[in-house]
Amino acid sequence: MDFALTQEEKELAERAREFTREYITPRAHELERRNEFPMEVVQKAYEVGLMNLHIPEEAGGPGMSLLAETLVSEATGYGCAGIATSIMCNNLAFAPLVIAATIDQLKEYVQPLITGKKVQFGAFCLTERKAGSDVASVATTAVRDGDEYIMNGVKCFITNAPQASLFTVFASTQPELRHKGLSVFMVPKTKGVKIGHVENKMGQLNSVQSEVVFKDVRVPAECLVGKEGEGFKIAMMTLDKTRAGIAAIATGVAQRALDEAARFANIRHQFGRPIGKFQGIGFMLAAMGARASAARLLTRYAAWLADHNMPVSKHSAFAKFFASDAAMQNAIDAVQIMGGYGYLTEYPVEKLVRDAKLLQIYEGTNQIQRLVAGNAILKESVDLDTGFHVEYPGRDAPLF
DSSP states (O other): OOOOOOHHHHHHHHHHHHHIIIIITTTHHHHHHHTSOOHHHHHHHHHTTOSOTTSOGGGTSOOOOHHHHHHHHHHHHHHOHHHHHHHHHHHHHHHHHHHHSOHHHIIIIIHHHHSSSSOOEEEEEOOBTTBSSOGGGOOOEEEEETTEEEEEEEEEEEETGGGEEEEEEEEESSGGGGGGGEEEEEEESOTTEEEEEEOOOSSOTTSOEEEEEEEEEEEEGGGEESSTTOHHHHHHHHHHHHHHHHHHHHHHHHHHHHHHHHHHHHHOEETTEEGGGSHHHHHHHHHHHHHHHHHHHHHHHHHHHHHTTOOOHHHHHHHHHHHHHHHHHHHHHHHHHHGGGGGSTTSTHHHHHHHHHHHTTSSSOHHHHHHHHHHHHHHHHTTOOOSOOOOOOOTTSOOO
16 A cells, blocks of 8 residues: 655645745735736646546546646645645546546537636536436426427536536436436536626635526537436546545645644743643644545545545545545634634634535535445445344344
8 A cells, every 4th residue: 555646746836836935825815805806826826737627638638647736726725725726626527528428529519618828617517506416307408399499407616617518418418317317518608608697605615606698509419428318427437537536625724724724823821831831722724634634545545546536436425525524624723723813804714604504405415425435335235245144133033
C-alpha cells in the first residue's frame, strides 16, 4: 500500500496551492462582496493548467486522473469553496461526455472550448424544480423530428450556466418509461436556450447557479450522447466519479477551518496563556484534524478506485458525505474556538460555515449518499461469510 503521490501529482498539487495563495485566498472576501462571477481568477486558473484535467489527450486535453483533479479541488477549496466550484465545474459538465461520447463528438464540441486562449464553460443540466434526488421525474423532453430533436423544459440550480457555451442536458425521449426513458445531449448555446432566474444564496457567492430554459430548441441528432434511454445510467456513472471532487473541495474547507482555528488558538491568550493550551480547545483541534485527514484519505481512495475502473459507488458516497460533514463541523468548531471573532465577517471562518453547508447538499444530498452507501452494504451482505452462522429469529420468536 503506497500513499505517495507521483512527481507529476506533487507538482500539480503545489501549483494549485501556489495559485490559491496568490489568487484565491487574498481575494475571496472582496469577490464575494461584489457577488459576481470570478472570471479573472478562473481565467488565470485556466491559463496555468488547473482546468479540464480529465479531457482525454485525443480530444485536446491533458488526460489526467481523477486523483489529480482532487488535488486541485482540495487546494482551491482551501481558499474558497465557491471559486473552487467555478473552476472545477467543467469536470462535472464534461464528465458524461468523457464517459459516453465518441472521440469525434469530443473533438467537435468539447475540444474548441478547452484549447482557446479564453476560458469557456460547460454546464451540467440535470436538476429541475420537481426532479432533484428523484431523477426519474425529469420533465424536460426531447422529441425526435427527422435529423433533430426538439427540446423543451426548464433546469434549475445549474452551476456556471450564465457563462456556459455548451450544456450537457438530460431530457426524456420516452417520458412514459421514467428513468429508462432519459437520454443525454450536448446542446450548444443557441436560439431557444435562455438563462432564467439566477439564484441568491447564503454561501458560495463566488459560484453562480441559475435556471436554464429550453424553448423549442432544435438539437442535431448527432448531439445525442450514447443511445436513447442511457441517460440515467450515464448520470449515475458521472456522479459516482465527480463526488470525489466535491469531497476534495470539502476536505480543503475542513483543513482551512482547522488551520484558522489553530492559528487563533496560538495567539489568543486568556488566563495568562494561549487558549490552545487548554484541554477543551486541544481536544476540539484534535477532532478537527482527524476529520480533515480522514476526509482526505476517503476522497483519494474513491478517486483511486475510479481511476482503476473499480466499483466506486459506495466509496464515493462515503467520501462525499463524510468530507462535507467534516467541513461543516470543522467550520462550526472554528467559529466556536474563535468566539466572538469567529462570528465577525472580518474573519474568514464565518464564510467557511456558509460555504460548507452547500457541500452537504449539491451533487446529491448527504442523506442520498447514505442511502446509496447503505444499499451497497446491504447488497454486499447477501454473500458475506462472517464465520458465525445462526438462524435469526422471526419477528414473533423470543429474543432469548
